[in-house]
Amino acid sequence: MPENNSRKVYVIPCSGIGKMYGLLGREAVLKTVKELRPDKAATMCLALLVYGDNEARKEIAGARCITVDGCPKLCAAKNVEHAGGRVVEMVRAVDAFRNHRGVDAGTAAHLTAAGWQIAEELAADLAAKVDRWYDAGEE
């Protein structure tokens, strides 16, 4: 689909409400698309896709999507795929804790300084993934 060549890479988190991992993933995604890679990445409100908003579905149809989930339900990955997005990377926020075992990252409402640090690391990882998929073009 050549029309997708110039399209941004979508980085879509789960709703990120109710669990700390969800919040951390959400913040990492926002940092990626708003600060680190605003020219290459975009995000989309998952609820729009879930309840079947036609415009939202049309926008991500066939687009390269990196999903970021906070809990094992993998709402973002499943729903983006179901809505027609092409999930090229499936990221779990919990994996960002591999090098931070036992750290108090915060709560479902607020991240601690350590939590923000992990979110920054996750954002950097997401930005690298965006670069890879953006530069790869359509495959």
Add this chain to the structure above:
Amino acid sequence: MAAKYVILPCNGLDKEAGCLARELALKMAAATGSEIICPVLYQTAPSRYAPLLREGSLVVIDGCATRCASRIAANNDLKIYRKITMAEEAKKRDYNPGPDWRVGAGAAAFVEDVWRSWQPVLREQEAGRAPGENAGLFAGPLEYAIHRHDKFIFRVPLEGFYFNENDCWVQVQGNRGRVGISDYLQQNLSDITFVTPPDPGTEVEQFGEMGTIESAKAVYELVSPVTGRVVAINEAILEAPELINENPYEKGWIAELELTNFEADREFLLDGRRYLEVLKEKVADFNAGK
């Protein structure tokens, strides 16, 4: 014992109105010990939240005009106790949500103000009072426009009130609407002697009858500006109908409705400024008729 609410907020991503909805949900949950429903997980696994929804009153918080949270609630036939729309709250406060996705000091103050305005409503449920006693929810008009004609002074609230051409108004807060008659109509009727409001539980259609008002001059059939179910009436006006003469927009309100579809109803209503123009024409026509 604190009342327990179940909060269904908008997803809260990307647009500031959504971020504000999310902030309010978190603030409300922390303050009241309520549970938050993840809107995405609810849509995909509704049974997970069924026990919560059986026990608590549902508060829906929408961010932008897309109203995802309301749609999810409607799609699942959920009974909504209160509905808050951040875009509307912002409009009321003349606050402009910007592109900033971080909740800064201005946004935090705005959310705090919205929360403060809704606290009395939630406290009423905690106290077991009827929703019609929501004095804090329906604060009086902030500003009236004045139209003078001879010795008569007609007032029209400029913000938050919508009128039909039958001179009845509705003040809307979330999915609740308080209805009454305009200053122009109460002055036309002169001294009001009896009020027969609709019974609680009555389903009222927009432009359908919502009770009568009687004065020495006439019996007037009230025309509802909105569609909904009557959830409370103003008991005070049964004992003291003159409250409508004193101030029809505040103590003289008539009934409170749970609104069914205000967005559709609003297309047929006039805001305060437009109603003021209609009122001026009516006054001029009335005068010419003399």
